[in-house]
Amino acid sequence: MSPTKDRLNELKQVQNDDEVEITIKSTESKANDIDQTLQKAEIIRRNIETIKNNTEKASFILKNNVLKVSKNQQDELDSLIRTNTSTAHKINSILKEFEHELNKIKNKNTAEFRIKRVQYTTLKKLFQEVLKESSVTLEYHRNHRKELLKKSLQTAQKDITDEELECLLDQNQLDVFTDNHLMTTEQVRQQLSDIEARHKELLEVERQLNEVLDLFLKIATLVEQQQESVDRVEYHAETATDFIEHGTKDLEKGLQKKQKYSRRRIYIILISIIIILIIVLILIIV
Template sequence: MDLSLIIQQSISLSISGSTLKIYAQSDDEDAGMDDVAINVDGFMDEFFSEVEEIREMIDKIQYNVEEVKKKHSSILSAPQTDEKTKQELEDLMADIKKNANRVRGKLKGIEQSIEQEEQGKSATADLRIRKTQHSTLSRKFVEVMTEYNRTQTDYRERCKARIQRQLEITGKATTNEELEEMLEQGNSAVFTQGIIMETQQAKQTLADIEARHSDIIKLENSIRELHDMFMDMAMLVESQKKIMILICLTVLGLIVCDH
């Protein structure tokens, strides 16, 4: 049967004990639904356990990213730097980094296992399942880490704008280009030189400028790390696009043959 003649096909994965079932249905036939049962051995049970572990870690990263956004807003809206909030932010970022490295390591391990099996024998049903799961997890991971990178970059811009406003208050107006040059020097003294700290407000302004500059330095290190990780995983996902198409066609082919 040609694929163009199929009006509707639905595929559902049902894992129960050690059995995986793939269901297919076509509207142009009254025969009902055919079940294809694929036995899943202990290795696949272990694989799905690892998949669930990876998924939970990605969910944890996603949750922490949302918490990071809240901390960013809290820090920028506060008149003074709250050390407790800053520490909580650093703890969140450290946890994201730890889990992200664990996820990347596990995804690479699965990828290597798949490559080794592909070299040793022809494609099997469980190999196609593992490829699909690996691709799905990789894409989700890249999406979450991309959002985290966007969050960090946005916070950097907001910190920079805060510094620029505070400098204007002290009478030291700067352009975006000048501000970037000052940030590249990595020394908060370039922002505060010439500021007279005769009042408490001036001292607070100075402290805020130094705090935001410190945040930006930490952010830039984090963004560099994220960039390397993102490029690594993005290339992995890109290389899997053709694989996913082949998997889908293969599964459809199996279903068509059954009909």
């Protein structure tokens, strides 16, 4: 073999090797992206499980201590609720990153996009569910604290009605009792101290509940918007697939017709040649 041909074969082999290497790197990159997605999803799942477990613990403490929550139990409740709130914000942040990654994928019909989309939508729904459970527990906690506060107020001011209490609580005007009451006895002072403490507890629970509800509403809106987006993507993907399938079928039909027409032309030409030969032979014989 000549040196020129040898060099040409070497160049072809190098080109083929480069193409194989690029394909392998591209495949490895996609596999790494999917692995990172699954790892991120696992982190979110663990955090969601943390919120769920903490909510169950808080619910257990509240439902088994209806009349009075001890200081240690209240500290534990506060710790559980704070952990849930910070964890929820962390999950929300990771889900936003997830959504950003999904939006960056141009080809919505790839395995990578489908895997990420399934993980994203599933995790958001799970997150929405635990937030709902957490808000229900916090609402129970809020109502419980409210009832305790009402009882303390009624003890200090027996002639106040439930409606007036609700109005004062809603308008945060409990200083009507704590500032103006004649603190004539130690018992009254203790009652007013209890009122102030329970009011502070109630305000803190209200704040925590509003924070969780705000997150819950944001995630609920995102879930709804994402579902609409997914439906649109699936519709366009199905439409494109149908278009390609119909186009392929039409192309196949066109090729079949072309081949059929070509064969027909050949047959006509052959028959024409045979007829001409027969006529020539007849003329020669005559």
